[in-house]
Amino acid sequence: MSVTSHRTAGTDLPADLPPDAGRAATGIAIVLVAQLMLVLDATVVNVALPRIDTDLGFGPASLSWVLNAYTLAFGGLLLLGGRLGDVRGRLRLFEVGLTLFTVASLLGGLAQTPGQLVAARAAQGVGAALAAPSVLALLTTSAPDEAARNRALALFAAVSSGGASLGLLLGGLVTDVGSWRWTLFINVPIGLVVLVLARRFVTETPRRPGRFDVVGAVTATLGAVSLVWALIGTPDHGWTSPRTLGGFAVGVLLLLALALTETRVAHPMIQPRLLRSRRRVAALAVMALVVGGQLSMFFLVVQYVQGVLGFGPLASGFAFLPLSLGIFTVSRFTPRLMARFGARVLVVAGTLGLTTSFVLLSQVGADSSYAGAVLLPMLLNGLSAGLVFMPVTATALADVEPEHAGAASGLLQTTQQLGSAVGVAVIVSVYAAGAVPGEFLPGAREAFLTSASFTAVALVLAVTMLRPVRARAVAPEPAEVEALAAEAA
Template structure:
């Protein structure tokens, strides 16, 4: 659901360092040597579509996966969170790798890793292999996404041409995030849940082989690698995730949980120290002196925690409480996907007429309202009168919120930091989604064993127990949305009117 289309490459502080291709006088706005820019755009869009399709495609298949591999409900969030955490934790590092070793080359490496990990996930016979494969998918995606967007921005170098290309890019990547839930339902009900992973393999293989024939090669400014910083950030996030998941089963006072929380805090604190001292940090913390950027990222963190939590728990609520099939569940999301696009379109027009903060606040109020309604939805709810209205409210609120947050993340950012700012907002999206699900699941599943045991195998009582669990998950999502609203109201400065294209 998140709009991942706004991650730019980081622009060099000194333009003479860049080896990006110059504008070809024979093709205005297109880099020299590029003869088929439309094919380049199609190739990059497909690669990006795969990356963000896999953020959401697993949600509808979760009950099928759990049944096939014997995964306990409390461990199911790992299927979602491992992908998002590794992707978010490695995005900025992936951008540096692409600049150093070549964008096309790193795109090929990322596609190869992603394809191999998808194959491993598809053939997994136990949860351990599936979890490792999902993490490796995230690593591959963290190499694909920044390399693909950097290639796009160095191919379409004229303002008009770049705006058009980014418009196509943004539309496709936005669609991918919401189309995943529908496609996940179609595949799960058809050839089976394993095909949500297998479908990536031939596409990734073809892309690896075709890349040299389609894409130009380019590099960015050479800088030192902050490998240690990347390891500390990703390690800290993964350890925090593990602590949250363990807290579901063992409680917050468990020794393992407390140790993991301490280790996570130490790793993340170490990341801050390393970044402040590194010659070429992944995250120059001086950029957070810009107040609008700082709080736009914080609000985005909470909002995406809400978005991914909705997908996670709604998919299970529809199937395990309302009795929908995977296909019916996937199709149930179609109106939500459509109104997200409608909301984003409305927001793009409104931000040119009124301050973006007003649009954002309205959007977040709608999201909070929708989550409160989901947290109170009865187990007998019909689709037309119960689920659909709430989904429409959710989608329009999300669409209205995404656009002003993207604008706010760039307000006051100097040209040489524009790529960093865009990378940070995308990192906030991925990390927020992963941590949001983990925290919501920790809260919602804390009583799952107790409630299931109390049901004594009675179908009606089991359905009631599941309803209670999922209501708690939606309540946690409402808390995240409320936190985003409070940040927007109290901390976020006014977002000025924006009359330019809403692009990277």
């Protein structure tokens, strides 16, 4: 096979690239655009919620379902989406999920009643859950070499972590300039372009033969849905309400049934060996804790800049620009830093920086300014997050067989969604415990420090559990010992 040299002085490009490397790079860019769109939709409507309420007449009790419907469907179906991609073909499932997401975005933008909008948001979540695991799996299997894979993972991490803050900026822009409906309509042309180009530049993955694990699919899906449903309701119903405790109980029982099933079937929904790696389990826990801690940035800081500093929707979006810039800037160098220092060093540094940023934010007051109290912690948070997400993602997906890449991707992203739901539930509960009606600051300090405790625990896990696995010495065979002795004689 012919290859083309691309090495130049002072660059980190490999000496030889496959002849189809350009096509692979284009394919990676296409699926990353889709990932950005899926992530944006988790936050793009946040700053538009007051106008959605005014236009459609939701009322305070039901408005949260504009966000929760998407979160519930997305988080609950990710494991199923990952496994279906392995069995049916990842590109095919990516196209099915993205088509559903795009159509639901159009219907959501046209919604005339609260029920129509919530239904469309739930359909968006289903489409995202089908497409998202295939995005990450296609990235890991499309890269022509290990260096390209790490660069793709760095971009994926940047898009996934920075996309949430970009969603606030985009949502504020289109809401101020046009209408809240454009927070949904904007997905339609992007989705259509990706669908047209994906088949041309992205290669389909082989299907994995074997029977589909129906019991595993049902228990995994309903278990995840039950846990997310219970968590998103805790701010309104409390941690000890029958709704919350019942949701937790059902979720735990279903996941226990899933664990029992997966050890007994020939083609399990989740490969048990994926959870036998100490480093992988630690990486999943770190991801959940960091994502959970980051939710204070979007729940608390948005309220602070709007309620205390008086920012409008667009200005609130721009307030998060340092966070996005920090993530995207660091992600440019993360692959080289990881190659030099290893994943553990980067995750330790990143979680330490995140913890520091939350402690600094806990000091905001009524007389603070954006430049004096928010800008530096926001930038530090972005730079630190950029150090964490790619190494954790790479660690969670390391040594996964190609035929199980979709299941591993679904497991990682389900962990992210559960971490997000836990983060919202805990942070909102802590904030509400000390809140005073009509005021932002009471309760905010404790809530920011709760985020700091999340990332501090992630720091401890990184230090203690992400140590590189040492290769065990293998005793030589007797015949080898005899041969070496004869050679020495």
